[in-house]
Amino acid sequence: xxxxxxxxxxxxxxERLDPNPEFWEGKRGAVVGVFQQVVAGRExxxxxxxxxxxxxxxxxxxxxxxxxxxxxxxxxxxxLI
Numbered sequence: 294x295x296x297x298x299x300x301x302x303x304x305x306x307x308e309r310l311d312p313n314p315e316f317w318e319g320k321r322g323a324v325v326g327v328f329q330q331v332v333a334g335r336e337x338x339x340x341x342x343x344x345x346x347x348x349x350x351x352x353x354x355x356x357x358x359x360x361x362x363x364x365x366x367x368x369x370x371x372x373l374i
Contacts, residue, residue: 297326298340305347317353324348328363338372345374 301323308316327344330336345363348356367374 295326295330295335297323297330298336298344301327301344301347305350317351320347320351321353321355321359324359328366332366338367338374341367341372342374 301320304316304320304323308320324344324347327336327340331338331341341363345360348360364374
């Protein structure tokens with residue numbers, strides 16, 4: 294349905310309550326979904342900034358890699374994060 298930001302927020306809350314790796318995978322996928330929608334022009338950059346905030350609180354090393362990729366794209370497309 295394309296509601297990736299809501300899904301990312303939900304997975305973030307559930308992951309804090311229970312650090313199950315499946316919840317991290319859900320949050321990761323939802324954040325990447327937000328990014329994909331911003332790139333496609335279906336979502337605004339504010340949603341991406343909010344999704345990045347959820348990633349910044351993650352302890353997984355993969356979160357930093359995703360954050361770097363998104364930050365690079367934002368820099369190339371003049372989006373302030």
